[in-house]
Amino acid sequence: MDLFDVYPLWPIEPVKASGCRIFDKDGKEYIDLYGGHAVISIGHCHPTYCKMLTEQLHKIGFYSNAVENSLQKELAQELGKMSGYEDYSLFLCNSGAEANENAIKLASFQTGKAKILALHEAFHGRTSGAVAATDNPVIQAPFNRTGNVTFIQMGDLAAAEAEMARGEYAAILIEGIQGVAGIFEPEKEYLKGIRELCDTYRAVLIFDEVQSGYGRSGRFFAHRHSGVWGDIITVAKGMGNGFPIGGVLISPLFKATHGMLGTTFGGNHLACTAALAVLRVIRKEALMENAVAMGDYIIRCLKDNKAIKEIRGKGLMIGIELKEGYETLRNRLLFEKQIFTGGAGKNIIRLLPPLNVDKQTIDIFVAAFNQLTEQKE
Numbered sequence: 307m308d309l310f311d312v313y314p315l316w317p318i319e320p321v322k323a324s325g326c327r328i329f330d331k332d333g334k335e336y337i338d339l340y341g342g343h344a345v346i347s348i349g350h351c352h353p354t355y356c357k358m359l360t361e362q363l364h365k366i367g368f369y370s371n372a373v374e375n376s377l378q379k380e381l382a383q384e385l386g387k388m389s390g391y392e393d394y395s396l397f398l399c400n401s402g403a404e405a406n407e408n409a410i411k412l413a414s415f416q417t418g419k420a421k422i423l424a425l426h427e428a429f430h431g432r433t434s435g436a437v438a439a440t441d442n443p444v445i446q447a448p449f450n451r452t453g454n455v456t457f458i459q460m461g462d463l464a465a466a467e468a469e470m471a472r473g474e475y476a477a478i479l480i481e482g483i484q485g486v487a488g489i490f491e492p493e494k495e496y497l498k499g500i501r502e503l504c505d506t507y508r509a510v511l512i513f514d515e516v517q518s519g520y521g522r523s524g525r526f527f528a529h530r531h532s533g534v535w536g537d538i539i540t541v542a543k544g545m546g547n548g549f550p551i552g553g554v555l556i557s558p559l560f561k562a563t564h565g566m567l568g569t570t571f572g573g574n575h576l577a578c579t580a581a582l583a584v585l586r587v588i589r590k591e592a593l594m595e596n597a598v599a600m601g602d603y604i605i606r607c608l609k610d611n612k613a614i615k616e617i618r619g620k621g622l623m624i625g626i627e628l629k630e631g632y633e634t635l636r637n638r639l640l641f642e643k644q645i646f647t648g649g650a651g652k653n654i655i656r657l658l659p660p661l662n663v664d665k666q667t668i669d670i671f672v673a674a675f676n677q678l679t680e681q682k683e
């Protein structure tokens with residue numbers, strides 16, 4: 307059997323990793339400033355993470371959700387404390403799309419309504435509901451185009467109000483910071499307006515923090531920079547530092563009933579252990595503070611580079627929009643300088659490094675970036 311070839315792959319096979327470094331099967335060393343789509347929050351193979359997971363594997367790797375699992379409760383407690391959402395409840399699942407899928411369902415159960423308001427350029431995942439709420443017809447099959455999602459421009463409160471006034475919407479779904487689109491942050495006043503619209507029209511405010519959450523922006527959740535609280539918050543990616551886990555944080559206004567949601571693998575023992583290790587390391591090693599310091603450092607170092615049209619973002623979620631003529635820069639960083647970065651569109655480089663990236667690693671990246679952008683392509 308062959309693999310179903312639906313996404314491009316770099317011709318590099320990592321076989322070993324540590325912190326921000328990856329080694330391929332020929333022993334070549336790479337710097338990882340992408341963390342496999344923002345997944346690596348505490349660095350590859352962090353000793354605390356490896357120790358906790360190994361110990362748990364030898365106790366019990368998996369048993370289904372038909373029995374008590376105190377690790378889930380421990381995780382809910384710690385996540386509540388670190389995120390500030392202490393009085394919310396947690397539903398555990400396996401990925402970002404699945405978290406959004408459950409969030410949409412909860413909003414629809416709660417309000418009795420079927421429609422969702424989402425933003426142009428947003429990305430919420432590839433399951434049916436999540437992909438319907440993702441403004442990209444290329445990744446939607448006819449089955450996903452339900453007509454239940456309306457897309458509006460980020461920042462346009464008047465358009466949001468005009469839609470919400472129809473009284474048909476169960477929820478507004480919005481990323482803490484738009485990631486896949488190329489790192490676009492909603493303004494504080496806009497989020498405050500969106501919060502008010504949800505309150506006025508009795509809709510649920512869902513923040514998708516799958517990419518921007520878990521300390522990446524320098525606060526636990528990116529939307530909290532605005533002071534606004536969500537009714538539902540979805541998480542995944544950095545939550546397990548690579549171990550598949552997702553979660554839905556749910557306001558106390560929602561009443562849980564048996565059968566409403568369910569899962570086979572969600573919140574299994576190993577996944578919870580990975581998530582607990584991540585929270586402990588973020589706290590113990592002050593990684594949110596490091597994200598702020600290192601993010602500011604990257605922006606300071608690159609702000610005068612003439613190849614850059616705009617550099618934006620918060621903490622370690624950085625978008626570098628390049629002027630025309632630098633379309634191959636990302637490939638050159640990888641193949642000439644052995645540095646992994648992310649992309650968005652043709653001319654945006656996305657930096658989503660582990661939250662414990664250090665100055666020395668950033669200096670290597672900055673020197674490589676400056677050197678490659680000085681040479682005309």
Ligand code: PLP
Nearest residue numbers: 401402403429430431516517542
């Ligand atoms: N939401 C956001 C903001 C994302 O960036 C992604 C993935 O890139 C998802 C949801 C989907 O997550 P997953 O790939 O874990 O299903």
